[in-house]
Amino acid sequence: MKKRMISFGYQIVDGEIAVVPDEANIVRQVFQKYCDGSGYHNIAEELSLAGVVYYRDDNVWSKRKIARIIENKKYIGGDDYPQIVDFDLFHRANEIKSSKAKIHEFKECLPIFSYLKSNIVCDRCGGHLNRLAHFGKQERWLCGHKCEFQHFLYDDEIYKEWSGVILKAKEYDFSVERNKDFVPYKKSQDIMRMNNEIIRQINAEHPNFSLTKKLIFDCAEMKFRACKEDKYAIYTQKVKDILKSATEMDTEKLSKIISKITIDENGRMKVLFINGIEITNETGEQNATENCNEDRSKSAIAEA
Numbered sequence: 001m002k003k004r005m006i007s008f009g010y011q012i013v014d015g016e017i018a019v020v021p022d023e024a025n026i027v028r029q030v031f032q033k034y035c036d037g038s039g040y041h042n043i044a045e046e047l048s049l050a051g052v053v054y055y056r057d058d059n060v061w062s063k064r065k066i067a068r069i070i071e072n073k074k075y076i077g078g079d080d081y082p083q084i085v086d087f088d089l090f091h092r093a094n095e096i097k098s099s100k101a102k103i104h105e106f107k108e109c110l111p112i113f114s115y116l117k118s119n120i121v122c123d124r125c126g127g128h129l130n131r132l133a134h135f136g137k138q139e140r141w142l143c144g145h146k147c148e149f150q151h152f153l154y155d156d157e158i159y160k161e162w163s164g165v166i167l168k169a170k171e172y173d174f175s176v177e178r179n180k181d182f183v184p185y186k187k188s189q190d191i192m193r194m195n196n197e198i199i200r201q202i203n204a205e206h207p208n209f210s211l212t213k214k215l216i217f218d219c220a221e222m223k224f225r226a227c228k229e230d231k232y233a234i235y236t237q238k239v240k241d242i243l244k245s246a247t248e249m250d251t252e253k254l255s256k257i258i259s260k261i262t263i264d265e266n267g268r269m270k271v272l273f274i275n276g277i278e279i280t281n282e283t284g285e286q287n288a289t290e291n292c293n294e295d296r297s298k299s300a301i302a303e304a
C-alpha cells in the first residue's frame with residue numbers, strides 16, 4: 001500500500017496543487033458530520049462502508065485519518081493550497097475537537113478526577129463506588145459492596161455535578177444560625193453537689209487534704225465533660241474560609257471540609273460538609289417538583 005504524499009482532497013497538476021473535486025466533497029462532509037456530532041470512529045466507518053477510496057487501493061478509513069483531516073489547516077487555504085472548507089466550519093470542528101481533548105485530559109490526568117474516583121461512595125450502602133472505565137460507551141460506577149447499585153455516567157457528567165455543587169456551596173448562606181439553643185456548659189446536680197462538698201471541706205476546722213484534692217480534681221473533670229463545643233460554628237467557619245479561596249480543582253483544600261460525597265440513582269451528587277450541611281446541585285436536570293420537595297426535606301434534616 002503506497003503512502004499518500006499530498007493531503008486528501010488535493011493533487012499535483014502541472015507542478016501546481018489542485019483540488020480533487022470528489023475528495024474535496026468528502027472532506028467537507030467529514031467536517032460537517034463532525035460538527036453535527038459524529039465521532040471519528042463513526043465517520044471512518046461510514047466512509048469505509050461507502051467504499052470511499054483514500055488513496056489508490058486503500059479504502060479503509062481509520063479514526064486517525066479522520067483526525068488528520070479535521071486538524072489539517074491546508075483545507076482553509078494558503079501556502080499554495082486552494083481552500084476546500086470554509087473558515088467557520090473548520091474553526092467550529094476544531095473547537096469541538098479541543099473541548100473533547102479537554103474532557104479526555106480531565107479523565108486521565110487531573111487530580112480532581114483521581115480525588116473523585118477515590119472518594120465517591122454509594123448512596124445506598126456507603127460502600128466505595130468503583131469506576132470501570134469505558135464500559136460500553138460510558139464509564140460505569142459500581143458499588144464495591146455489591147448492593148446492586150450501579151450507574152452509567154460519563155466522567156464529564158460527574159465533573160459537571162461536582163463543579164455545580166461546589167459553586168452552590170460557595171453561594172450557600174451558612175451564616176444562618178443553626179444552633180440557637182446551643183448551651184456550651186450546663187451545671188449538673190452532681191457538679192453542684194460536689195462543689196458544695198469542696199466548699200464544706202475547705203471551710204472545715206480540720207479539712208481532709210487528700211479527700212479535698214480528689215474532690216477538686218473529680219469536680220474539674222466533671223465540669224470539663226459537661227462542656228460542649230459548638231461544632232457547627234467551628235466547622236462552618238472552616239468551611240466558609242476554604243470555600244472562599246478554593247476552586248473546584250483544589251481537592252487538597254476541599255478534602256479538609258468534605259466528609260462525604262455520594263451519587264444517587266439519578267446521577268445526582270450530594271456533598272456532605274464537615275459542619276453537617278449537605279449540598280446538591282439543584283441547577284441540574286432534576287427539576288421535577290417532587291424531587292425538589294424531597295431534596296428540601298432531606299436538607300432540612302441534614303441542617304437540623
Ligand SMILES: [Zn+2]
Pocket residue numbers: 122123124125126127143144145146147148149
Ligand atoms: Zn452500595
